[in-house]
Amino acid sequence: MSLILVLGGTGTFGSLAVGDLLMRSTHDVGSASRRGISSDRWPAGSEGRLTSHKVDITDRQALLALVSDLRPTVILHAAGPYFRIGSAPIQVAIETQTPYIDLCPRSFGYLKLEQKFGRQAIDAGIPVFVGASTVGGITGLLTRRATARMNSLRRVETVLSVHNFGWGGGLVSDYLRTASIPTPHGKPGSQTKLFEFPDGTVHRVALGDTLEHIPADGLCRDTIHWFGLNATLPNLSMRLGERLANFGFPIWHFAGPGGWLAGRVGGYYTDGILVHDAHGELNCEPGVLRTTVVRGFGNVRNPAVLAAVTARELADGRNLGCGFVHPASWMEPERIVDELSIRANVVATTWLPLRGD
Numbered sequence: 001m002s003l004i005l006v007l008g009g010t011g012t013f014g015s016l017a018v019g020d021l022l023m024r025s026t027h028d029v030g031s032a033s034r035r036g037i038s039s040d041r042w043p044a045g046s047e048g049r050l051t052s053h054k055v056d057i058t059d060r061q062a063l064l065a066l067v068s069d070l071r072p073t074v075i076l077h078a079a080g081p082y083f084r085i086g087s088a089p090i091q092v093a094i095e096t097q098t099p100y101i102d103l104c105p106r107s108f109g110y111l112k113l114e115q116k117f118g119r120q121a122i123d124a125g126i127p128v129f130v131g132a133s134t135v136g137g138i139t140g141l142l143t144r145r146a147t148a149r150m151n152s153l154r155r156v157e158t159v160l161s162v163h164n165f166g167w168g169g170g171l172v173s174d175y176l177r178t179a180s181i182p183t184p185h186g187k188p189g190s191q192t193k194l195f196e197f198p199d200g201t202v203h204r205v206a207l208g209d210t211l212e213h214i215p216a217d218g219l220c221r222d223t224i225h226w227f228g229l230n231a232t233l234p235n236l237s238m239r240l241g242e243r244l245a246n247f248g249f250p251i252w253h254f255a256g257p258g259g260w261l262a263g264r265v266g267g268y269y270t271d272g273i274l275v276h277d278a279h280g281e282l283n284c285e286p287g288v289l290r291t292t293v294v295r296g297f298g299n300v301r302n303p304a305v306l307a308a309v310t311a312r313e314l315a316d317g318r319n320l321g322c323g324f325v326h327p328a329s330w331m332e333p334e335r336i337v338d339e340l341s342i343r344a345n346v347v348a349t350t351w352l353p354l355r356g357d
Contacts, residue, residue: 155224192207
């Protein structure tokens, strides 16, 4: 039986990836983290398929020893913060010729890794998927889906309602630490606007980064992403955290407790909404093809979906390419709707004709 090794398997997104793989694949799963799975957190019914491993994944030699011992079919890196962990996971994947997936959504991170390890991945004969997450991955698939349906596509704008501040400390820290690095549309967080979500609520959203700036077949080059928080306190906490992180304060040590506190006061349990607007023409009529993804009590589970599906396909023996592969390039676009729907999401697509002035 094939083994999928999940690095950071006890974290927010790592544990979701582990759960998804246990539920929707037949493969064994290894969870690797500093402390391993505690006895009171062991998933019910996972005995015989799930193993727990203690390792510091920033230590390349220790991680290499673990991978050499386990010989996994796929390495799925879901630990954070990425900037603090460094490149040990991808180095070990290349050295052991093990297909590699991670959830890091930052476009500049993709470029740096590809420049450094792209040739090595090709020589090792393995696929490397960087950023198999919501932004760039799932949104990129929705862009390919819109391209197939529309006569022409000029630009794409997506809005993600970051419904709570209870995310993993690593993910929050990666976002905060890179909030000042410019994208083709400006500096993340430097532009904000009010956005009316399909449920009738209005929230302020901020400019974000995207892996879709990396060219891939079927993706729109002019793509902009906005992120927002539904509650005032988490929004203020995020802004304060951004300032502290940019001054060098190690906020990743406190993002977990801070997220819990903000969630308790501001509200964890709100609906998460992803809005994907494809601007162009349909049947020679200008307008917007809007796709919404809504999951009751938040869509925080979605970032782990594409990584888990990709890992499952690789473990099943499917050839998904060699070298660096854009995470939105290999799957049929319509399939992502099915994958999201079976995970309790409601996916709806609507054509909005352009209103005349």
